[in-house]
Amino acid sequence: MARFLRAVSNPIAAVGESVIDMATHLGAVVTLLLRVIRSLFPPRFDMPEFWRNLYKMGNQSVPIVMLTAFFVGGIMVVQSAVFVKRFQATSLLGWGAGYSVLREVGPILIGLMFSGRVGSNNTAELGTMVVTEQIDGLRALSIDPMRYLIVPRVLAMVIMLFLLTVLGDLVALFGAMLFGNLIIGLEFGVFYSGLVNSIGIGDLMHGLIKSLTFGLIIALTSCHFGLNVRGGAVGVGRSVNAAVVGSALGIVMSDYFLTFLLT
Amino acid sequence: MSDKPHMPGLEAPPGFPATVPYRVGGMVLGMFDALREFQRVLRGTIRYSIWGKRPKGEVLNQMYQVGNRSLLFVCVTLGCLGMVLVYQILLQVNKITGDTSQVGAEFIKGMVHAFVPSLTAMMIATRVGAGIAAEIGSMMVTEQVDALRMCGVEPIEYLIAPRFIAALFMTVVLTIIALAIAVGAGALMAWGSFGVNPTVFLSFDKVTIGDMVTGITKAVCFGAAIPVVSGYCGLTTRGGSEGVGSATTRAVINSSLAVIVLDFILSALAYFFLQSRGL
Secondary structure, three states: OHHHHHHHHOHHHHHHHHHHHHHHHHHHHHHHHHHHHHHOOOOOOOHHHHHHHHHHHOHHHHHHHHHHHHHHHHHHHHHHHHHHHHHOOOHHHHHHHHHHHHHHHHHHHHHHHHHHHHHHHHHHHHHHHHHOOHHHHHHHOOOOHHHHHHHHHHHHHHHHHHHHHHHHHHHHHHHHHHHHHHHHOOOHHHHHHHHHHHOOHHHHHHHHHHHHHHHHHHHHHHHHHHHOOOOHHHHHHHHHHHHHHHHHHHHHHHHHHHHHHHO | OOOOOOOOOOOOOOOOOOOHHHHHHHHHHHHHHHHHHHHHHHHHHHHHHHHOOOOOOHHHHHHHHHHHHHHHHHHHHHHHHHHHHHHHHHHHHHHHOOOOOOHHHHHHHHHHHHHHHHHHHHHHHHHHHHHHHHHHHHHHHOOHHHHHHHOOOOHHHHHHHHHHHHHHHHHHHHHHHHHHHHHHHHHHHHHHHHOOOHHHHOOOOOOOHHHHHHHHHHHHHHHHHHHHHHHHHHHOOOOOHHHHHHHHHHHHHHHHHHHHHHHHHHHHHHHHHOHHHOO
């Protein structure tokens, strides 16, 4: 409530506070990026940790990504069902579903789910390590936390979000095909030819470049908030919350700029 | 996604191979356990929201937490998404027909009944769902919830019901604000990048009563689902800081998934009962 009263009594101070807050986090994330890049030359990082993270972040997210993508495909069909019925433009369904899933909806929604599952998990894990002083322990053993913890995680997240987006796009298009048949009664062949004739490799690449960027943003944001946890279990919860919010903001805003840059 | 079922006496005996039936059985039992707990939270939330006692001003405080403090986040994300959607649509329309006069009306119709409610709810699930789980989870591991129970206060009544009422109301409010922001940002984008006149773009002719009913129903359902799911995740927190982290993670995932699945179901219902009858 104190914050509410301050926001009412002095709105300019409240806005300035949140702007400074945002700038601080943005600067810290960029610094973290530079440190990660610095640690990649020479590429000496912990290989077993890298493989473990690839499995944990990638393979174990497959069910949730497939479930999300399947329903996303269904939603795209249900939304466009009215147009298709009204104009009798059944060949357009494949084009519409493919265009929207590959370029926008697929990367964004899979990115958001990935940030919810993997990004926040990562923040929680690193945050727990910070509050139980395991990171200081690593330093005391003269193990560089950057090379041992952060670089493997960042690499694993970027690679795995890219691969999961490929898989999710495929599942979403299958979902669209299936629900197109169930709800509108569209033949599989019509959907397929509509998809193949109008969607090119450019649309797929558009979405995949986005997913690479989203992966980097999720990785850096979650690592930054994880490493800066203060104050026990309560602090871990607060940091995880801040990490998901930051990732979602980063995903949507970078999507906006990428859409212009890529066309 | 799901935790191991917590059932004493059902652990595998030493040396017992982790066979497939054993694992499947454990998964099914764990799922039923989770479902029973979830429906207890759901029923409690609904009952206490109607008849329960609340500290004075708690609902208003939660409304501020849920609504006002998410406002900037929701506006920024939905504004960006509105611009991106318009840009992608107009790019294609320019390539195929070049007739941009109908784009605005169809875009606004789609925004009202489909995109804005679900995307706003995804953002609220991220921001508010994680917040609720983190807060209640921290209270669980610091034994504040047990202290509440010892004082004879039901945690669902004291903690979840005010958040439920606040989120239910504020999701609808935020959805309407987000709709205005997204449509406005989309109109600006169409004007700036493609020269579509805002007076042509901002036409609400295609928006029917059915669209508005669909959009509001979706917002209400999402607003009800998010606090219950994340409150459940918070109340099932176990262990120290690790437990709080995993509760928050589960809250984000489960409430986002709930939004997506509900969106699919409600869209299908709206298609069969409203749109196919021309409403």
